[in-house]
Amino acid sequence: MPIDPSVAVGAELGATEFSWSESDVLLYHLAIGATDLSYTLETAGLQVLPSFGVVAPTFHMSDPPPLDLPGCDINLAQVVHGSQSISVTGPLPTSGTATVSTRISEIWDKGKAAVIWQEGVATSPDGRELWTTRSSIFVKGEGGWGGDRGSAEPVVLPERDPDxxxxxxxxxxxxxxxxxxxxxxxxxxxxxxxxxxxxxxxxxxxxxxxxxxxxxxxxxxxxxxxxxxxxxxxxxxxxxxxxxxxxxxxxxxxxxxxxxxxxxxxxxxxxxxxxxxxxxxx
The missing domain is CATH 3.10.129.10 (Hotdog Thioesterase)
Structure with a gap:
C-alpha cells in the first residue's frame, strides 16, 4: 500500500545544518505584516517571533519541500498541511547556525485520509536544544488500513468576550x-x-x-x-x-x-x- 506505517513510524529523516541572519529575521517579520521596530529594525532591540523557527531550516530553499518519506508513496497534490506547533527553550537568536533532526513520529488512519506527523528538534552547535516543531499533513485517499485513528482534544473557546x-x-x-x-x-x-x-x-x-x-x-x-x-x-x-x-x-x-x-x-x-x-x- 502507498503508506506502510511499519516502515514510516519512527523513521529518521536526517539532520540538516542551516544558518540564518538578521536580514532573514527582518524579511520574515515584514512578510507576516510586522511594523513595530522591535521586529523590523536591527538597531531597535531586534527580537524574533518563535514562529520564525518553523521556517528557518528551509528559509533559503526555492524548491517545494520533498515528499520522499520512508514508507510513504505520496505526491504533493494529495497533501494538505493539517497543523503546526513550535515550542522554544528561550528567545531565538537574531542570527546563528543550528542543526535540525526530523523524524516521523506518528501516522493516523482517518479512513479517507492518513495523517502523518513529523517532529523536528533544532540544536545549537554546542548541542543545546533551541526549539521543537511538530507538524501534521493530511494525505487524501490514503487511509483505511485499520490503523490508529489518533486523538486530538479540540480547544474550547471561553463563553465570554475575548481579551x-x-x-x-x-x-x-x-x-x-x-x-x-x-x-x-x-x-x-x-x-x-x-x-x-x-x-x-x-x-x-x-x-x-x-x-x-x-x-x-x-x-x-x-x-x-x-x-x-x-x-x-x-x-x-x-x-x-x-x-x-x-x-x-x-x-x-x-x-x-x-x-x-x-x-x-x-x-x-x-x-x-x-x-x-x-x-x-x-
Missing amino acids: ADTSYDVLPQQALLYRLCGDRNPLHADPAFAQGAGFPAPILHGLCSYGIVLRTLTEQLLDGDASAVAGFGVKFAGVLFPGETVRVRGWRENGRIVGAATVAGGERDGAPVLGDVVLTTA
Missing part, C-alpha cells in the same frame, strides 16, 4: 512577499495553478497566517514581547486570500492564551482560517 479582538488587512502582495521565506509553491502565486487546484485565486500560505496570528496575539496580549512566548500551535481550518481581512480573537485562559482566526467581511465573512489556537507563555 483581544482585532483584525489585519492582508496585503494583495502578501503571498508574493512571504514566498521569499522559502516556500515557492505556485499555489500561492500562480493564478492558473491555483485554479487547477480548485481555488479561484492563489491562497495565502498557511504558515503566513500562522505567523500573522502569533504576531497579533503577542502584540495584543503580551505587550509585543516575543520572549514571553514559549510555544504556539494551531490547526489549519481554512484558507485566506491575499486582500482579505483576518479577524483574530484571543482569550487568557488557565495560564495560556487560546484563540481563533476567521475571515472578516465580504462574502466569506466568518469563514475559519485557524482553529485550536494555543499560545503558551514563558
Whole structure:
C-alpha cells in the first residue's frame, strides 16, 4: 500500500545544518505584516517571533519541500498541511547556525485520509536544544488500513468576550512577499495553478497566517514581547486570500492564551482560517 506505517513510524529523516541572519529575521517579520521596530529594525532591540523557527531550516530553499518519506508513496497534490506547533527553550537568536533532526513520529488512519506527523528538534552547535516543531499533513485517499485513528482534544473557546479582538488587512502582495521565506509553491502565486487546484485565486500560505496570528496575539496580549512566548500551535481550518481581512480573537485562559482566526467581511465573512489556537507563555 502507498503508506506502510511499519516502515514510516519512527523513521529518521536526517539532520540538516542551516544558518540564518538578521536580514532573514527582518524579511520574515515584514512578510507576516510586522511594523513595530522591535521586529523590523536591527538597531531597535531586534527580537524574533518563535514562529520564525518553523521556517528557518528551509528559509533559503526555492524548491517545494520533498515528499520522499520512508514508507510513504505520496505526491504533493494529495497533501494538505493539517497543523503546526513550535515550542522554544528561550528567545531565538537574531542570527546563528543550528542543526535540525526530523523524524516521523506518528501516522493516523482517518479512513479517507492518513495523517502523518513529523517532529523536528533544532540544536545549537554546542548541542543545546533551541526549539521543537511538530507538524501534521493530511494525505487524501490514503487511509483505511485499520490503523490508529489518533486523538486530538479540540480547544474550547471561553463563553465570554475575548481579551483581544482585532483584525489585519492582508496585503494583495502578501503571498508574493512571504514566498521569499522559502516556500515557492505556485499555489500561492500562480493564478492558473491555483485554479487547477480548485481555488479561484492563489491562497495565502498557511504558515503566513500562522505567523500573522502569533504576531497579533503577542502584540495584543503580551505587550509585543516575543520572549514571553514559549510555544504556539494551531490547526489549519481554512484558507485566506491575499486582500482579505483576518479577524483574530484571543482569550487568557488557565495560564495560556487560546484563540481563533476567521475571515472578516465580504462574502466569506466568518469563514475559519485557524482553529485550536494555543499560545503558551514563558
